[in-house]
Amino acid sequence: MIMLVPPFTVSALSINLIWRISALMEHYAFVLESEDGLCLRKTNLIQTIHSSLAIEGNQLAENTTFQI
Secondary structure, rough: OEEEEEEOOOOOOHHHHHHHHHHHHHHHHHHHHHHHHHHHHHHHHHHHHHHHHOOOOOOOOOOOOOOO
């Protein structure tokens, strides 16, 4: 049987960092599911569209209301 050795080592630090990243991702997923999170996603979507249009030279005010 051939033993394959990965080109890296798994340390306690790396495991701890992975755990912390996972915990933060779960926290943000929970926040985004709340009502405030939905507002945040809508705001981010509007800002993204505004920025994309500005790059292309088009105009759209960020305070323009529309339904998502």
